[in-house]
Amino acid sequence: MEKKTIFTGVATALITPFNEEGKVDYTDLAKIIDYQLEGGVDALVTCGTTGEPSTMTDDEHREVIEFTVKYVNGRVPVIAGCGSNDTGYALDLCKCACESGADAMLVVTPYYNKATQKGLIQMYTRIADASEKPIIIYNVPSRTGVNVEPATYRALADHENIVAIKEASGNLSKIVETMSYVNGKLDLYSGNDDQVVPLMALGAKGVISVVSNPLPAKTKEMVTRFLSGDIAGSAAIQFELHKFIDALFCEVNPIPAKAAMSALGFCRNTLREPLTAMEEHNYEKLLFAMRELGLNV
Secondary structure, three states, X not given: OOOOOOOOEEEEEOOOOXXXXXXXXXXXXXXXXXXXXXXXXXXXXXXXXXXXXXXXOHHHXXXXXXXXXXXXXXXXXXXXXXXXXXXXXHHHHHHHHHHHOOOEEXXXXXXXXXXXXXXXXXXXXXXXXXXXXXXXXXXXXXXXXXXXXXHHHHHHOOOOOEEEEEEOOOOHHHHHHHHHHHOOOOEEEEOOHHHHXXXXXXXXXXXXXXXXXXXXXXXXXXXXXXXXXXXXXXXXXXXXXHHHHHHHOOOOOOHHHHHHHHHOOOOOOOOOOOOOOOOHHHHXXXXXXXXXXXXXX
């Protein structure tokens, strides 16, 4: 069976806005989704790392996925974050996301307890066997402590429900090796905003982006230029965004992303502990970079 591409272009890894009581603010979430769609993004990721799912209750996690799917109403694919360091719990999240109508699942490698490569193959195979929707493997070893090795991708590439990779390892040599094994079997998406153009040069279909929260149209333009053959124009935008991307990740994600969206008036700058508001000097750095890009903050 030929695998279908979930999206080509930009998928925004949405922040989750909270109100003054610390509860999910669905009015603000709707505003953020509207802004993304107006900016031309091609898909939305809900309850990924940027959405703070690790501090959500089970009910909140499910409700945010359900709300996003219903509000988007088929305008773009909705990808639900369903990863866990407990395979059984990840299976439950995937079942819920499928029932909610999500178009695909983003499944991060297990964190803290980690896993061997054999364990990763077993986990992803179990989840993909049980899922009604396609799976994107999410590799972000800086956060999880475990890396998906190229040979592991190769072992998983023939599963009909495993269709793509979100690569945030930053290791271009490993990604080259991976694509030498799975190109044509697994779609590749950049998981790092500072490596979109390099990964597209290796065959990536686009990016699952944090920077597109405040800059959906500019991020879309960068990817569209590359896909249309304007490599120099795409690279120029990658260079233009470099200082802002640096500021957006000067503290752990999503602290600066939420600060940026709050500064633009989309939400309160409310995070759940142990995440805290940005250090003042870093916040000023972020605002300066946003102003340089013409954002009104």
